[in-house]
Amino acid sequence: MSSRLVAPLLAASILALGGCATVTRGSTEAVTFTSKPAGAVVTTGLGKSCQTPCAMRIDRKESFWATFKHGRDVRKVHVTVKSSSDGTAATAGNFIAGGIIGVAVDAGSGATLDHVPNPVYVDFAVPQAGIQEAAEAYYRKIREAEEAKWAEARAAEKVAAEKQKQ
Numbered sequence: 098m099s100s101r102l103v104a105p106l107l108a109a110s111i112l113a114l115g116g117c118a119t120v121t122r123g124s125t126e127a128v129t130f131t132s133k134p135a136g137a138v139v140t141t142g143l144g145k146s147c148q149t150p151c152a153m154r155i156d157r158k159e160s161f162w163a164t165f166k167h168g169r170d171v172r173k174v175h176v177t178v179k180s181s182s183d184g185t186a187a188t189a190g191n192f193i194a195g196g197i198i199g200v201a202v203d204a205g206s207g208a209t210l211d212h213v214p215n216p217v218y219v220d221f222a223v224p225q226a227g228i229q230e231a232a233e234a235y236y237r238k239i240r241e242a243e244e245a246k247w248a249e250a251r252a253a254e255k256v257a258a259e260k261q262k263q
Contacts, residue, residue: 125154129216137167157210165219172219178210
């Protein structure tokens with residue numbers, strides 16, 4: 098094989114293997130919107146809208162404001178992006194397998210980020226002054242429940258593996 102073909106093929110291979118978190122998590126995320134009562138119209142600062150309960154695919158790198166309207170009531174929640182433990186783990190594995198190029202691809206795509214809060218929840222009984230705190234508390238409650246389920250599943254797997262060894 099000619100040396101003129103080796104360099105482009107090698108570069109293409111590196112790029113194909115790089116960006117592990119980008120491949121496994123994607124550069125967008127489904128952000129879920131819920132409200133009490135249901136049926137509120139949500140409009141994001143990104144120009145997307147839907148009626149609760151609903152979800153929208155949003156670039157992982159995009160922070161935004163979500164405006165909920167139910168009748169004359171309006172509530173706004175700020176949705177930020179934060180590094181995710183899932184994305185960070187994928188990037189760490191990517192650094193070993195894909196090197197610096199893969200890490201750069203992941204950082205550029207936002208694949209290591211998650212929207213917080215997600216789900217975005219608004220209770221119209223809560224005044225606007227407390228809505229951000231209430232939305233983040235709801236998010237933490239959901240995350241803690243998911244983590245507890247995951248821990249239970251891992252413990253059950255460990256017990257099953259121990260039984261198989263015996």
